[in-house]
Amino acid sequence: MGLSGKGPQSHRMVIFAAVFILMTLLILYSSNTVNDNVYAPFHVATNHVAKVTDLKKWSGKDGYVPVYGNKNMTLHCHNCALVTSSSHVLGTRAGEEIDHTECVIRMNDAPTLGYGSDVGNRTTLRVVAHSSVFRVVRRPNEFLHHTDSNPVMIFWGPPNKIGKDAKGTLYRLIQRVSMTYSNVSCFSITASKMRRFDSLFHRETGRDRQKSHSWLSTGWFTMVIAIEICDNIKVYGMVPPSYCGRKPATKKMPYHYYKPRGPDECITYIQNESGRRGNHHRFITEKQVFSRWAKQYNITFTHPRW
Template structure:
């Protein structure tokens, strides 16, 4: 007669297996990263002189652009009211946690934690949007991000198709797929290559700037805001500063870029360096926020801590 493990034994056994898999996958990814120079997906080249246009994101939206890592799950999430919690240190001291947790759906980004910060950022997570560069930081803390007993979150990973795309089946893809198989409460999706191109086209239409020619990457905030508008009827954003915040006189008080990294870089210094960067690839945080300000009037988006 076979030996049956207790609940705690099963959990310990599963964690040991997952840890071994994670170590193996990490080694594979580190090895693979040394032989690949591709760090961003290939954009669509738009005609020069293309004027900025407004896109109806409700018509632009398409659930078919989300590909499950395991099984035949589909991206069906829809919420009347959403709290989009940024990673900005402006959320510290807000005491907004209870309000955030009382919202129907809570959206977070990358590896922004809740443990230890619940009074300001809440504890619930409905959707987490994760860049391919943050995959390690998420999966190495399963108790924080993957195995929460009080939730069944959706995680959407974005990045170059050659790294997380289903067709490539590289080390990062296999790691996320293993996570999906291990934690049945999760629904993990990647953004398809065609939808990634649509995000690129959207940036060009809304800003009049070609992402590649301006040497920029779309930020996780860009993907998260667009997805939130797709999914939510009403959105309240916590911690995001307005586009003119870093140009105010006198200069704004120095604030860490991430609320969970108090010794990290200053937020405004980071924004200005990225916005003005011309060599290498940078995020255009301020440009993106200018678009968000316009979208706010169209899609029932409000901003808190600070209020716009």
């Protein structure tokens, strides 16, 4: 009787084992499929013929509104160092070279204190996204440390958050910094110019930013602004568009040099490039455009060089 009782139980165990194996195979297959999708590039539309845009004549300085006072955006530099926030700048010892450049451009809340030997100490222009305003204005002394005598800060974002007519919390914070530090010229990008940044992305990539669920990165705004104001640009720490697809896999590097435990740079790039739900930065696509612009606007890349 005991033996006959084990029959159905054994049969159930066999069925359970078979189902378990089948589910495991399906999960593995799904994982491989997801990985393939993750590495599927967004990139410039395959049938898109890039239209040459003369960014020197593209907009002029009328797209910048002073946050306080009647200042005008008149900054112009012969040579610029555009220092990215990438951890590729660490260990470069490029700080002295950067500080000797006529104008130094930085992004968001990337600090110089404690990193001067690699990223330099001077700041001529800082381009700040609406999402970074709180981090910048919370510690203004840190980001205005060793700035040039008349530094410029340009804030970009939705007009209803940083626009002069919005009078929202972010705008008031920026205004307070501008009033406190009278030597700093703070500007916000107008709604019409924000739309022009969108149309430029569409023109250069064949992709509609909104329809493709894309957010332009601070790097995109900073590069275009740098082209407007600089005759020559040397970019520190930006990897080429093909960097994250190389085999064998590239060494893992933190996305930000000042956040060593932050996300990996290439994983961040790839996930954003392939994301279809929600809004994502198209870092790799943007770098493809920068690569085309390099010869046209005297842009060179170092650490890594490409």
